[in-house]
Every structure is written in C-alpha cells, then in structure tokens.
Amino acid sequence: MSRPTADSSSQYAPALIVRQASPPNLETPFYALDGRITPQPSHYVRSHFPVPPLDAQTWRLEVGGGVASPLSLSLDELRAMPSHTVSATMECAGNGRVYLSPRMPGVQWDLGAVGTAEWTGVRLREVLERAGIQDGALEVVLEGADKGTLTDPGRTPGEICYARSVPLAKAQDDVLLAYAMNGQPLTPDHGFPLRAVVPGWYGMAAVKWLSTLHVTDTPYQGFFQTIDYSYWQHRDGLSPxxxxMTAMQVKAQIARPAPHGSVTAGRISEIIGTAWTGEGNITRVEVSTDGGETWADAEFLDPAEPHIWRRWRLKWHTPQQPGCVTLMARATDSAGRTQTPGHDAGRGGYMVNFPLPITVYVKAEES
Amino acid sequence: MSRPTADSSSQYAPALIVRQASPPNLETPFYALDGRITPQPSHYVRSHFPVPPLDAQTWRLEVGGGVASPLSLSLDELRAMPSHTVSATMECAGNGRVYLSPRMPGVQWDLGAVGTAEWTGVRLREVLERAGIQDGALEVVLEGADKGTLTDPGRTPGEICYARSVPLAKAQDDVLLAYAMNGQPLTPDHGFPLRAVVPGWYGMAAVKWLSTLHVTDTPYQGFFQTIDYSYWQHRDGLSPxxxxMTAMQVKAQIARPAPHGSVTAGRISEIIGTAWTGEGNITRVEVSTDGGETWADAEFLDPAEPHIWRRWRLKWHTPQQPGCVTLMARATDSAGRTQTPGHDAGRGGYMVNFPLPITVYVKAEES
Known part of the structure; x- marks a missing residue:
C-alpha cells in the first residue's frame, strides 16, 4: 500500500459526496482510503451556516473576556508567532448516522464524515499567554464568523454565530489555531483564514472562520453546546x-470492501480500514466476517499515536459459495475502551460507534 | 373586601379550570380572587407526570451525594423537626401563555397558574445541617417520585423523574420542605407527602412528591433544567x-373585571388584582384603561412583603359610551424592575410578564 504524505495530496483526490450543497456538507468517499493523511480536496466539510466571506487583510481575531490585555490579531501577526503542525483525525459527531434506525434528524452521513489532516498554526495556549488569563477563568469560548437563526421548540435564541467552548485545561494543552491544512492555506470551506483544531474531540469543537476568543468564568451554554451537540447520560445516580460532547469515542471503520460492494468467492481478499479514539492510542482492531459471531485480529499499517487514526488490514479468504456476508470491525484503545453493540438512545443521532454492519456480496468466480 | 385567612379556605373555593385532566393541570379562576391566601381547593395544580401513589408509612426522603452522613427520613421524623410557616406566591413559569402569539407549545394557561399559600414544613437548611454538607458543594438536586419518558428532537433521556436543582446559597437561605398547605396536609395533587417551596422562584422549582435530595459539586443539567424551563439570553457579549429559569419576573394581573367581562357605562366601578416579584417588594402598580396610553396609580390592600403578592385596586369611572376597552396593569418592584411591552422570543412560552391586555365590554345602563 502506498502511503502518500501531505505533499502528494494533490495527486489523487476523489470527489466529495454532496450531502447538502448549501451550506456545504460534503462527505469523503471513505472506500477510497489511501494514505494516512486525507488530501484536502477529499476531506469532509461540515457547515452549519453559509460560508462567511472573509478578507485576509481586514480579518482580525479578537481575544477578550477574562484577560489582562484584550488583543486584536491580524493573520500576519498570527503567522509571525511560532508555528506548530499536528496531525489529527477529525470525526463529525454525526458520522455514521445513516446506520441508525429509526432515522435521526440531521445530515445523513455514511462513513465519510471523518478525515485526517496535518494542521499548521499557533497554539491557543500561546495566544492566551499573550493576553494574560485572569484568575477564575474556566473556559475559552471560540466564536466563528458564520451566523444564522435557529429555533428549538417554542423559543429561539435569535441570530447566533457558531460557537463552542473548551475547558481551560484543554485550551492550554493542545488546541491549535490553524491557518494551514496539509501545507496549504485553508480553503473557505475549511474555515479560512483561521479555524480551531481540538485534537481528540469531535469536529464540532473545531470552530471554523474564528472571529473571537472569549475567556469566561462560567460554563458556556450556547446553542451548539446544549440543544445541539449534547447527549443524555446518567451521572451521580441522578436522572440523566x-x-x-467532547472526545471522540473509540471506533474502527471498514473502508474496503465498500458497503454493498462485491468480492469474488474462493479468493484471498483484503479488508482494510482505520481506527481512532479520543484519548490514548488504538491498541487492537478485530474484524468479523460473519456478522459479529467470530472475530480475528487485524494487522496495523501505522504506528500507535494519539489523535490520529491507525490504518489496519486483514487477509480474508472469501467464502466458497456466493451470497451475502456482513463484515464488522471493532477497535480497542489503550484505556481498554472498546466498541459494543447497540446505540444509546440518549445520544440521538450522534456518537455512533457500535460496530457498523457492512454488507458485501460474494459473487461466483467468473468463468 | 374580606380577607379570609387560611383557616377559612374551605368556606369558599371556586372550582378549578381543567386544562388537562391527566396528569392534572388545573387553573385557578383568577377572577374569583378574594383573600390574600388562595384556598387550597382553588390553588392551581401543575403536573408533568401521573401523580405517584405514595404511602406516608413507607415513604422516605433520602438525602445523599456530597454529605457527611446520608439520611433516610420518615415523615414523622421530619414533622418532629422545628416547623416553619411561610406565605409564598407561586407562579407557573408558563402562566399567561395563552396571551402569546403565535401560539406556544405547552399547557395554554390563562391568568390562573398563580396562587398564594401558607406552607408549613422544615427548612431545607436544617436537613442539610443534619446530613453535613461536604466541601465543594454547589447545588442541591431535588428529585420527585413522579416519573415518565420524554423526548427532545432525535434523542431521549429515557425514563426520568421530575427534578430541579437550587444553588447551595438559596438552599441554605429560605427553601422549605413543606408537608402542609394552608394548615392542612398536602393533597396528592399538591405533592403529598412532601414538596419543596422555593420562595420567589417560578413554580417549576417547587418539586412535588420529594423523594431525594442530592448534594452535587457540578451544575445539575437535567431535562427540566435545560430542554424545559430554560430560556435564551445574551451574556458576556457572547451569542445567547x-x-x-429561577426567580419570578415582576408582574401585575387584573382579577376583576374578568377578561371579556362587562361593566356598565357611566358608573363607578373597581379594578382589582394582585402583583408580585421574585426578589424584593412590589412598590407600585399602575393601571391603564385605554390600552396603555395613560396610567394611574392603584392603591394597595396589603403591606409590602417579599415573596407574597400584594393585592391592589383602583376606582374606575367607566366610559359614558358603550363599547370595548382594554385594561392593563403594570407593577414595579423595590429594585426598580418594571413590566415592559413585548415578549422576548428567547423565552418561548415562558416568563410572560408584559402588561397583558384585558378586553372588557362597556354596556349601556339598563333602562
């Protein structure tokens, strides 16, 4: 298997699947998985509001709230700061939603609302150090320049921008404010001129078109932190x-054979895919070719590293008889988390990480 | 005007208006306002789930979470503790919803989802002192024995009990765990054997059929604290x-003339009502008999006291000509808060405290 690096990303870039044209919600054809890094033109795009037309010359990142010195930084000023590059797998919290029954509201993502890129930018930590965080700071709210109006039953917050917060500890750890993706400036779809990258977290945290960083001393309770991108969970023995939502759940996905694809009976074939987790490393991937009855360990193609998926493969002796088989993959991470059957209704259309059944047709050998 | 006390509550008790039979959601006929205390049979009832069948002999109040000594208290044990009686006005957060346009989801309350009662029970503070609150405590979660299953778009928390939290400061101030209302044991509809009374707060905080007190060190985020009984508000210059919801908004209501009632032209009539606020006292009530163009000060019938409504009245020289007039009342409290026109869409069907237009027909003097 070839392992193209970011530099070769323009060589082969299968087209995106359009789930929604406007605002752009575009899915990677996951079956075309090749290198560990997803070429930018193939990387999934998730948008909540129309892409804001931002001008690199007039755009500023405002830093305010509980800071000693509010800042207003130009793109040039940010580029003049020390740059860091991190490889990170980013999965939309709704990835795999199409596998849910009954159907859940939202974009009907199949397997391809996940990708891996090399992000370059400045550490959020270093921007916060320049502003000087005041005592009592709890979170950093990341606001995008994209805006729109949403309602939830019986009430509306009015016009809102897309915004999410990260706890101060995460903000000071590894959150990146990225101006480049796979060595190229961000495209408008990916958040030009600046977006957040929150390693290990679902993509909803990676706010695009960043306009404001706001340090708060209370938990941020915006629309995309409550009505959207949240789930119900029992805690402290109380009602849910x-x-x-924060860190990604442990998950393996089969890229090839593709769902509803075909293989030839009585041959040696290959099952190939990736696996990732929000915290720690992927330590094991198992594959079932009989709908979850028996499992075999896959072989890794990449080293174990945090925040970036590991590709894996398994040799498969396809059945002698034509018919239909169900493939499944499940991952385990260094904290012992693994994938279990069934989807918790409290998650709604999000955090889909049960082992997905991939139906494949075994066709007779061509005569 | 007669001022019956709690003792006389059984003398005159107009029937409740059934907004929903099961679970019971019953409204006071507000036009029948008489004493400062609402007789128990006339006091509005708000239920989210079926009334749980509780037995005074086997029922216990469990006190747990961040406490030194978890408790399990019987009704007799609670009754043996020092008792306190507080008069408190309680308004359902959805009171007046029928005045909203467009129509908002939920029980279509008119003016009568508000009432005032004398509640007797033990201070939450004293129960917490017996259990011993641990360091770091932030809130007390009040759970009821009433249960059911609710969904919000695309997800469900599963079966939940009705529950709300109060911050520790409020819990240690004036929250009462009441076993009696107007001198009589609670009826099942009102939360037998024990309910919370949270003076100055909307009724959703006054959890009925109390089963559990749970001290937490994180903000409680249950269904009735987030999806229901919350609103959108700008804060810190961020998106809403x-x-x-917590404290009641300042509000005056006209009891008589009743909405769509009639008065006789060219007579001296009386406009009468009540006014309340969540914190502080009511200091002024103004009444308009011309749809809000001009306002006249009403006279108070009760002293200014926190947490309990003040009745008020105004002599009214009714118009000489038959026709239709719009009455309005607006209150101001000791913090200078007053009622303003218009309803904030971020409140949805809740916290309706604009001056409500009461249409009254002026009929010709009978010949």
Missing part, C-alpha cells in the same frame, strides 16, 4: 443530565 | 446562552 445533558452533557456537552 | 441557555439559562435555567
């Missing part, structure tokens, strides 16, 4: 509570 | 945030 609304929890804002 | 979801705020859990």
């Amino acid at each position: 509570q609304m929890i804002s | 945030q979801m705020i859990s």
